[in-house]
Amino acid sequence: MGLAWGVRRLAVLVVVAGVLVAGMLFPFAGGIGLLADAVSDSAVGTNADLEAGVLPAVTRVQDATGRTVASLYDQYRVPVESDAISPAMKAAIVAIEDRRFYEHGGFDPIGAARALVNNSHGGATQGASTLTEQYVKNYDLYVAARTDAERQAAVAPSYARKLKEAELAVSLDHELSKDEILTRYLNLVYFGHGAYGVQAAAQAYFGVDAAALTVPQAALLAGMVQSPAEYDPVAHPDGATGRRNVVIEALRQQGAISQEQAAQAAAAPLGVVPDPSIPAEGCIGAGDAGYFCDYVLAYLDRSGFATDRLAGGGYTIRTSLDPDALAKTKAAIDGQVPPTQPHVADVVAVVRPGADAHQVVALAANRTFGNRKGESSYGLPYEPENMGAGSVYKIFTAATAMEQHLVGIDTVIPVPPSGYTSPIYRNGAGRPIPVGNAGSYRTALTLQDALAESPNTAFVKLEESTGIAPVVDMAVRLGLTSLAETPYSGKPGTASIADVMKQQNQASFTLGVTPTSALELANVQATLASHGTWCPPSPLQSVTDRTGAPVSVTQAACRQALDPAIADTLMTGLSKDDATGGTSAAAAGQTGWNRPIAAKTGTTQEYKSAAFVGATPQLAGAAIVFDDSSSPRPICDGTPPRSCSGGNIYGGKAPARTFYRAFGDILAGQPVVPLPPTDPRYLTGTIPSVQVAAPEPDQGQGETAPDDTGHNPDHHDPGGNG
Secondary structure, three states, rough: HHHHHHHHOOOOOHHHHHHHHHHOEEEEEEEEHHHHHHHOOOOOOHHHHHHHHHOOOOOEEEOOOOOOEEOOOOOOOOOOOHHHHHHHHHHHHHHHHHOOOOOOOOOHHHHHHHHHHHHHOOOOOOOOOOOHHHHHHHHHHHHHHHHHHHHHHHHHHHHHHHHHHHHHHHHHHHHHHHHHHHHHHHHEEEOOOOEEOOOHHHHHHHHHOHHHHHHHHHHEEEEEOOOOOOOOOOOHHHHHHHHHHHHHHHHOOOOOHHHHHHHHHHHHHOOOOOOOOOEEEOHHHHHHHHHHHEEEEEHHHHHOOHHHHHHHHHHHEEEEHHHHHHHHHHHHHHOOOOOOOOOOOOEEEEEEOOOOEEEEEEEEEEEOOOOOOOEOOOOOOOEEOOOOOOHHHHHHHHHHHHHOOOOOOOEEEOOOOOEEEEEEEEOOOEEEEEOOOOOOOEEEEEEHHHHHHHHHHHHHHHHHHHHHHHHHHHHHHOOOOOHHHHOOOOOOOOOEEHHHHHHHOOOHHOOOOOOOOOOOHHHHEEEEEEEEEEEEEEEEEEOOOOOOOOOOOOOOOOEOOOHHHHHHHHHHHHHOOOOOOOOOHHHHHHHOOOOOOEEEEEEEEHHHHEEEEOOOOOOEEEEEEEOOOOOOEEEEEEOOOOOOOOOOOOOOOOHHHHHHHHHHHHHHOOOOOOOOOOOOOHHHOOOOOOOOOOOOOOOOOOOOOOOOOOOOOOOOOOOOOO
């Protein structure tokens, strides 16, 4: 601003100093220079800050339809343009706070002199500040101040502060139009009940936009600026009415309204809603979308987005959340396990496959998202749960064996009897551990039938040929990325779970002993349904800033994790789980499931968790039922599932019923799409097929025989977590 601003600044100092001396309220010594120096540290804001005028604004998390599901803020403020504020509101605030607003140049010496004369002992405690000066003070208080000391300084009864405000106000008046200053002021100030700015206040008190405010409504809000608590229309309706009518009379005196209009406005009821409120802050206010919202914030944080900028940044985060899919998923979950059921969590993740993106469609749990008793703010559907997913992991052993051309889905593989001692399945002391089956099986099965019936011994024996490390790597490639990212010891910088599984040659890996999340399992299925293409499970469609400009978010690139021919063939290899003899056949029948699906069940040691994963060409997902308490106990299936001493939960029970009900409802009305065709190269393999023995009369699978346990229930598994 150079010399011109220097001259104006000096003029302001002279005028204000003259007012102070005339009122004999300031022990003036040292001249204008000393007074000028005194103001240098008296305010937080600067000319540049004020001229930019950027205010903290609400960040909105939206679902795929554009509906806001969560609001992130420190101050609930919705800045609006001048034409979105009613003329009545502008006139009311000018009439009561600064009737000479359009006449002065930001500082009003007449008003300042009048206020200073009323201050008896030198404290600048009485107002008559111009709206522009008030804007400066409030900007310091609500925007620039970062510490309690700075906030106290912004309202301190100091002449130096008053002078600094006047100086900055004159500068703003020179740089901005009166309408711009007025608009900024109305977007900034606090109106009580958590509402910052006139748009938030109009919505909170009257349920309307600021553009629709009437004369009595505008007068009420304008009157509250002086003291939102004292003139709170809910707590102090008489005081609020009296103050409102003072504003109405000021409007009449200034000629903004007629005598008749003033009388009508003064006779109007306050008309505020019974409980003025603003949207709840954060994901806790998102209702059933709370877990999805929480995942969005976690995803942004992992992507390197500075999430501390969200609360006041005014961003719009459009997500991939399908509200209809969420509602149907939540209904299916609660229909199996009520939100208040002790010890039993039921969680589901739904992902849409694709070659370019795997979009998360819904995340839900029976627990209400929150911090109150019986609620949970842990990311139940997307954070790993410690009990594991059991025999779902047999998918990785099958995929590895197919990739190594050892087997195809039609290859007949041996099924050793329960109690089989594998040379690679040992405890910490190096001694072999017998592998148990939950139920009786034929002595040999095709790989497809083995995936459907799930004998443990068959897949431990298959690992003898594939090796453990390739199976662990396959799990990470297909979607269990947390295994490679999470330290086995829990201490950062130490070996990951995947590394330890490989280093210790943990044959129990195929039995699903590691911590697992429903979302990662759903993404594994999405990878298979995307012809072997892995993409990060993304909850984002777009992120834009307050101007509508797109904001870049770093996301991992999609990659071909598995030969498309293997992925497509394995989809058919997993297609018998819902058929007769499959471990989820009863659940599919109970829920009326009638679509082709690639699915797998799993149950863990001591029945503390059970899982079901499935994929159609349109949607992939996973359901896990597990004990989410600090002292996990076995779970018994029932109506609803409950804690019990022995346990009998299986992946084909509550988890499968939850999944089939949710996906059946979501996909209702959509075409029934067949699974992709198989590739002849992956129907057979180099391991010689063995002859299938006829089943004994009491053998077979289904609800009359137990599902897979994922662990040997009779022996401790050193690699397990449950």
